[in-house]
Amino acid sequence: DAGVIQSPRHEVTEMGQEVTLRCKPISGHNSLFWYRQTMMRGLELLIYFNNNVPIDDSGMPEDRFSAKMPNASFSTLKIQPSEPRDSAVYFCASSPEVEQYFGPGTRLTVT
């Protein structure tokens, strides 16, 4: 199994630009989670899906952030417009029941 796949691995963009992060979960896992990790705040849950349906988006910082899961094998996290304070590592994780399996992350730098 290839594990959770995320792309791109690194993204550098200018303030105001749109950023789209992509995730392919492990086949057969019915839950998908988006996290953000920073030194200051640690690992924060942004949103999670169960069977492609968004269940809890209370961690999404503001309206600039949106996430979709059009099918069981693909999800996106979009930031529009991006700001320097969005710089962080963004992780996607998938779960068959309870344990979550993380992808390698996307390191986002907004200048």
Added chain:
Amino acid sequence: EDQVTQSPEALRLQEGESSSLNCSYTVSGLRGLFWYRQDPGKGPEFLFTLYSAGEEKEKERLKATLTKKESFLHITAPKPEDSATYLCAVEDTDKLIFGTGTRLQVFP
């Protein structure tokens, strides 16, 4: 509100020097406690799940234990390759609440 606190924030050990990491939690009803290992530049890697007080899980030099208020990750005779950040998390209605982690460095 559910809370997870890990201590110490950082720990430096000599190779072979055993120690323990602590994870204390406050939850209305524990459904599961999870330990993860995170190497620099990588995503957290699942290690253990504990469900009830008194439960123990082992993997190589690591042993996780659980009481009603806290969990310990015991590291016996650590090696430099055990250097990583160790995260614990508690389950809260289908999602995990993570602590900020303990950064472990093991020197030869």
